[in-house]
Amino acid sequence: MDRVGLIGTGLMGVPMARCILAAGFPLTVWNRTPAKAQALEGDGARLAASAAEVAAEADLLVTMLADGPTVGDVLFAQGVADALRAGGVVADMSSIGVGEAREHAARLTERGVAHLDAPVSGGTVGAEVCSLAIMVGGEPEAFERVRPVFEALGRAVLVGPAGAGQIAKLANQAIVANTIGAVAEALVLAERAGADPARVREALAGGFAGSRILEVHGERMIARDFAARGKVSTHIKDLKNAFDAAHEVGVELPYASVSQALFEAVLQSAGDVDHAGLWLEIDRRAGQ
Amino acid sequence: MDRVGLIGTGLMGVPMARCILAAGFPLTVWNRTPAKAQALEGDGARLAASAAEVAAEADLLVTMLADGPTVGDVLFAQGVADALRAGGVVADMSSIGVGEAREHAARLTERGVAHLDAPVSGGTVGAEVCSLAIMVGGEPEAFERVRPVFEALGRAVLVGPAGAGQIAKLANQAIVANTIGAVAEALVLAERAGADPARVREALAGGFAGSRILEVHGERMIARDFAARGKVSTHIKDLKNAFDAAHEVGVELPYASVSQALFEAVLQSAGDVDHAGLWLEIDRRAGQ
Numbered sequence: 001m002d003r004v005g006l007i008g009t010g011l012m013g014v015p016m017a018r019c020i021l022a023a024g025f026p027l028t029v030w031n032r033t034p035a036k037a038q039a040l041e042g043d044g045a046r047l048a049a050s051a052a053e054v055a056a057e058a059d060l061l062v063t064m065l066a067d068g069p070t071v072g073d074v075l076f077a078q079g080v081a082d083a084l085r086a087g088g089v090v091a092d093m094s095s096i097g098v099g100e101a102r103e104h105a106a107r108l109t110e111r112g113v114a115h116l117d118a119p120v121s122g123g124t125v126g127a128e129v130c131s132l133a134i135m136v137g138g139e140p141e142a143f144e145r146v147r148p149v150f151e152a153l154g155r156a157v158l159v160g161p162a163g164a165g166q167i168a169k170l171a172n173q174a175i176v177a178n179t180i181g182a183v184a185e186a187l188v189l190a191e192r193a194g195a196d197p198a199r200v201r202e203a204l205a206g207g208f209a210g211s212r213i214l215e216v217h218g219e220r221m222i223a224r225d226f227a228a229r230g231k232v233s234t235h236i237k238d239l240k241n242a243f244d245a246a247h248e249v250g251v252e253l254p255y256a257s258v259s260q261a262l263f264e265a266v267l268q269s270a271g272d273v274d275h276a277g278l279w280l281e282i283d284r285r286a287g288q
Numbered sequence: 289m290d291r292v293g294l295i296g297t298g299l300m301g302v303p304m305a306r307c308i309l310a311a312g313f314p315l316t317v318w319n320r321t322p323a324k325a326q327a328l329e330g331d332g333a334r335l336a337a338s339a340a341e342v343a344a345e346a347d348l349l350v351t352m353l354a355d356g357p358t359v360g361d362v363l364f365a366q367g368v369a370d371a372l373r374a375g376g377v378v379a380d381m382s383s384i385g386v387g388e389a390r391e392h393a394a395r396l397t398e399r400g401v402a403h404l405d406a407p408v409s410g411g412t413v414g415a416e417v418c419s420l421a422i423m424v425g426g427e428p429e430a431f432e433r434v435r436p437v438f439e440a441l442g443r444a445v446l447v448g449p450a451g452a453g454q455i456a457k458l459a460n461q462a463i464v465a466n467t468i469g470a471v472a473e474a475l476v477l478a479e480r481a482g483a484d485p486a487r488v489r490e491a492l493a494g495g496f497a498g499s500r501i502l503e504v505h506g507e508r509m510i511a512r513d514f515a516a517r518g519k520v521s522t523h524i525k526d527l528k529n530a531f532d533a534a535h536e537v538g539v540e541l542p543y544a545s546v547s548q549a550l551f552e553a554v555l556q557s558a559g560d561v562d563h564a565g566l567w568l569e570i571d572r573r574a575g576q
C-alpha cells in the first residue's frame with residue numbers, strides 16, 4: 001500500500017490520522033507542536049522530525065492546517081515541495097482561499113507533483129467516525145490515486161478543476177449559514193405567534209422544509225443550547241471567503257449578506273457562541 | 289366507524305378522499321363544481337346535493353378549499369354550521385389566514401362544534417400516496433377524535449391552539465422559500481466560480497447543507513427545469529400571509545424579505561414558473 005504522510009495533527013488531523021491507520025495505510029505524521037502528534041505513535045503512526053521528512057517518504061501527502069498562509073509556508077518554505085518526489089500527490093484538506101489553492105496547485109504542477117484541494121465538511125464528529133464529506137478540486141488521475149485514502153476518511157466527490165473543492169466548501173458554508181437563518185426565523189415566528197416550536201419542528205421534519213439544520217440546529221434553538229460546536233466567528237470567516245470568491249465572478253449573495261449581518265450582531269451581543277445562536281438575534285429583534 | 293364528510297374535491301381533495309375511503313371510512317363528498325366530485329362515486333363515496341347535507345350526516349367534517357373567504361362562506365353562509373350536530377368536529381385542511389382560522393374556531397365553538405385548523409404540506413404527490421405532513425391547531429380532544437382520519441392522510445402533529453396549524457404552515461412555507469434561495473445562491477456561486485454544480489450538489493448532500501430542497505429543487509436548478517409544480521405566485525401569497533402573521537407579533541423575517549423580492553422579480557421576468565425558478569433571478573443578476 002502507498003505510504004501516506006499527514007502534516008497537521010490538530011483537532012481534525014488526529015482523528016483523520018486514526019481513520020487512515022485503521023484502513024491499513026502506513027502513515028508518517030508531523031505537527032508544528034510535536035505533542036499533538038505523539039499520541040498517534042500508539043496507533044501505529046511514525047513521527048517524523050520535520051515536514052520535509054514526511055514529504056520525502058510519502059507517496060501521498062495529506063495536509064490539514066489552519067489556513068492558506070500556513071499551508072503555503074509548509075509546502076514552499078519548509079522544504080516540502082523540494083522533498084516531494086515527481087509523480088507524488090498532495091491532497092490539501094485544509095479550508096483555504098480559492099486563489100491560494102489554485103496557486104499551490106500551479107506551483108506544485110510545475111515540479112511534476114499533482115495537487116488536490118480537498119476541504120471537508122462534518123467537523124470533528126465526522127472525522128471521529130470517518131464519515132467526512134470531502135469536496136475535491138483537481139485532475140481526475142490524481143483523484144483516483146488518492147481515492148482509497150479519501151474512502152478511509154469519508155465520502156469524496158471530484159467537483160471540478162483546481163480550486164473547485166474550496167468553492168464547494170464555501171457553497172456548503174453559505175447554505176449552512178442561510179439554512180440556520182431560515183430555521184431560526186421560522187421558529188421565532190412560530191413561537192411568537194403562539195405555536196409550540198418543538199412541535200412545529202417535529203411537524204415540518206420529513207416535508208419540504210426538512211433539513212439536517214432543522215434537525216440538529218433547530219433542536220439547539222428550541223433547547224436554547226448555544227454552546228459552541230461551530231463557532232459564529234468561524235462562520236463569519238467562511239462567509240467572508242465566500243463573498244471574496246463571489247465578488248471575483250460577479251455573483252451576488254443576498255441570503256449570505258443577511259446571515260453575515262446577523263452573525264456579526266450575535267458576536268457583539270452574545271459572544272462567540274454556536275452558529276445556531278443566530279436565533280438569538282432574530283429573537284432579540286422581536287422584542288419582549 | 290365515524291362517517292366522514294369532505295367539502296372541496298379539487299386537486300388536493302380528490303386524492304385525499306381516496307385515502308380516506310381506502311382506510312375504510314364511509315365518506316360523503318360535495319364540491320361547488322359537481323363534476324369534480326362525481327369521479328369519487330366509483331371509489332365508494334356518496335355525493336351530497338349540498339354542503340349542508342354533507343354536514344348533516346357527517347360525524348367528522350373535513351374542508352379542503354381555496355382560501356379563507358371560501359371556507360367562511362361554506363361554513364357560515366351555506367348552512368354547514370347550522371347543519372352540524374353539537375359535538376361534531378370540523379377539520380379545515382385548507383391553507384388560510386391565521387386570524388381567519390381563529391375566527392372560524394371561535395364561531396363554531398360557540399355552537400358546540402370543535403374546530404381544528406389542519407393545513408398540509410406535500411402537495412398533490414403527497415396526497416396521492418397518503419403521506420401529507422399535517423400541521424394541526426386546536427384542542428387535544430378534537431385532535432384525538434380526528435386522528436384516525438389524519439392517519440389515513442399522512443402524519444399529523446398537534447402544534448398548539450387554534451390558528452397554530454396555519455402558523456406552522458407559514459413557517460414551513462418560509463423555510464421552503466428561503467432554503468430554495470440558499471441553494472440557488474450557492475449553486476450559482478459554485479458554477480460561476482468554476483465548479484460543476486451537479487457534482488457540488490452531490491458532494492453536499494448528506495452533510496450539514498443537506499435538505500429536501502437541495503435534493504429536489506437543486507436538481508431542477510441544475511437541469512434548468514422550471515415547469516411549475518409549486519408556483520412562484522402561490523409562494524408569494526404564502527409569504528405575504530407569513531409577513532401579516534409576523535407583523536402582528538412584531539417579528540422580522542429578514543430571509544423571507546429577500547425571497548419575496550426575488551420571487552417578485554422572477555414573476556416579472558420569467559412568469560409564473562416553479563418556485564425553484566428563484567435561481568433564474570440570482571443567475572440573471574450575475575450577468576454573462
